[in-house]
Amino acid sequence: MTNSNNIGIVLSFFALWIATYFSVEYQQITGFVIIFLFGILHGANDLRLISKIKNEKSISNYRKILIYYLSFVTTGVILFYLLPELALVIFIIVSAYHFGEQHWNQLSTEKTTTIMSLFQLVYGLFIFALLFFFHQKEVTEIIGEIIHSPINTLHFNYLLWGNGILLAVLSLVMLQKNTIFKNQLPVNLVYLLLFTIIFRNSNLIWAFAIYFIIWHSLPSIKDQICFLYGQYTFLNFVHYFKAAFAYWLLSLTGIALLYLLFRKEALFTALFFSFLAAITFPHVLVIMKMQDRIKEH
Template structure:
């Protein structure tokens, strides 16, 4: 069967090319335009990739049970979970921030290594996902110390010693290196695959070091996480990433996406404060991360075909 064109977006070669292009492009635009494009990408591909969770819950439920869940019941429970996460974030910012980073780190690693997840035992699988995501975060933070500490201070009113970022980067790097060596020793990963993963990390290092925190996070979050995840969700829901199926996915996400896009775009023009806007955007992303990660984990666990995609 002939594969549809959108599957090209999932190939590592596309990610590398688009990452280098965004790195080059950032040198020719001012910070205001760069932030606007970054927020636009997050509010389109970034938000849409998590905007169809209710449909995914339906699909997972149909595969695991014959009992349908009423729409309003799903919507109520989902919104209550998002609201609880948002309130927890604002009333207990420090533990909420730590939990958000840990959950997001696991989610990033799970998406990145999903094709290999069925070949790993429980401990090594989940340890790999968490430590890889932490490596991405610590690399991002270490390359953008001033901006990172500004955002964290706005959220928690606490200043973090930069040594903690470097220590986290060193530990997570060593753990991932040990994982790769162990997998290659046990024939779970070839030398080529290991070298490819190291090359990806090198590309991330160049991007994070030469770009702003917002731009760096956007490029990774959108092109290395959101788009691959979105395409896999389309395949899970509709069987393939054909153009009609992509439109079906976007139509199902349209209401949620438009509400988020309009609201945060108005905030962008009203606040004119990139730091405050980033804090609000960060809080919004944090509040939807927990239910989204839970839904995606259920989706991958219920369908072996998803975990085998590349």
């Protein structure tokens, strides 16, 4: 168990303790705020990461990368507008793999294998399934707003049990093939227990914020800083923040406009996750390329 994970456990229980003093409304507001501050920030340096990956530093190449990136985000927005069901499924699958990849990115120093990628995907899907299972009513309302159609809550039960069984099977396979996984499995079972406690005892947005920020965004920011600047220090974090500031502020402005235009709670939450999905699609590809580049060295 690393110091970062020890800190993550402490912060998680602290966030859970704070929630006992917050009403559901304040949990949602606070959850959105920290997602805006850190969750959006962890994807705001994608252009710099792409430039580092491709070793392209010229202004013209940077502009070309920006155009491609914005085109990808726009495509995501259009997809959610025209085919919301398909877009939602793609978003969950892509995000699940992204969560699993970040959580288990130390499984190998070599190129990721097919079985490892499948395990990371199923692990991320299990996290989603666990969250959805404990907040079926809220998730049903949000998904209904996104796809403009009601869904059956039984789907969440099938999703949880199906992914749980598949995760157990893949874990047995990984135990035979990966020594790092074998060493990390006990502590990760503790983490899953922790996530279960958090998801069960927190409002949906607050529960998602705890996992998304403490267990995904902050570790991702640390990895990105190490990739960009060689090591994680406070000074390098400042450099990272300065580089990301303009795109971070632009994203926050977009979300603020969504809130001003659509104050209805369920609709805003649906639009927020749709917006988050649109900027997630290219971000996931960037981080995959970054992890591949790290393993090459």
